[in-house]
Amino acid sequence: MKFSKKKFTGFNTQKQIRVILDICEHLQQIWQDEKQREEQLTELHHCVLWLPSELLPQFQVLTNTFNSLQDFWLAAVPILQKYQREPRDHDFLIYRKDTKKASETIPVYLILDNLRSAFNVGSIFRIAECFGLKQILLCGYTATPDNAKVKKTAMGTEKMVKWRYFEQTSAAIAFLKKQEIPIYALETVEGATAIDKFSPAESFALILGNEALGIPPHHLKMADKILSIPLRGWKNSLNVGVSSAIALYELTKSFVS
Incomplete structure (x- = not known):
């Protein structure tokens, strides 16, 4: 200007x-x-x-x-x-210059199951890029990087992280299962395994559900494991972007050299 x-x-x-x-x-x-x-x-x-x-x-x-x-x-x-x-x-930006080293990817995928908020989608792209994830599968009415709000929040990372759109979440899950990639679902349900007590496979996909409705039962049944973040407070939920960052930090520790 x-x-x-x-x-x-x-x-x-x-x-x-x-x-x-x-x-x-x-x-x-x-x-x-x-x-x-x-x-x-x-x-x-x-x-x-x-x-x-x-x-x-x-x-x-x-x-x-x-x-x-x-x-x-x-x-x-x-x-x-x-x-x-x-x-x-x-x-918000990082106050120091972004790293000059080449971005490294790890064989980890995210499945976004009908997320309502384009802001959350953009935030998850930033998180996925920071952790070096291989691909994000966007499902249903989850906004894609064509959405202006996703672009604004992703701050360029939507160009760095591979993504693919599926009309149905079940199709995205089936797509990865054909490649023999284990599917984990992050959800606060009875019987879920705490992420800090779980050892993930060398390659896996993590389903993140709708902010208000969570992951529907028929998609949970398609998962190989249901994981949860241990919480101590009264409010038994976290923002989906925050949840993804916590879960990915815990589940990708083995990839840190």
Whole structure:
């Protein structure tokens, strides 16, 4: 985003503030790209200095020199909060540069069984990429990476993790069973085996169910094992993205060299 002084000063005050807040949020997304970062910091500097004099003291901190994203965020977050622009989960980035090593995959699959939330799907793509999973099988009305919300939350990882769509979850399970891949289901049902007490096969698939309804009984029957995350609290459930991260951490320990 780039504005001339004439165009920016022609905006009303609310629009000027909105432009500055948008630049702040955009900077967080592109911080690792040095060229884009410098361009946007320069643009931010200009826009702040073009503000009416009565607003300048509130925003002048944004014209400082920032050595890191942490430093910038320390200055920007109070302003974003004041104008009700708090960061959302899908906005967060790692503060250090992403690893330069080649991504390694492990023979582990996820089956997403009719997940309602595109946000959760995008989050799971990020988790799958971090753990180096081989493929995600998206089933039923689970959103695919063609969905804008999935793309926004996945933050590019939807291009790094292989995925395939199935109209029916049972077809996805059958597809993997033909390859003799064991199927595990993550569900809080009586008789489920705690993941920390279970030794997985060298290759396996994990079914994650609908956020509200869980995994239906006929899909549980198709699984070779039903696993659960031991919980101590009263609320016997976790967000599906959080659950997938916990389960994958525990089940993929044997792949860590």
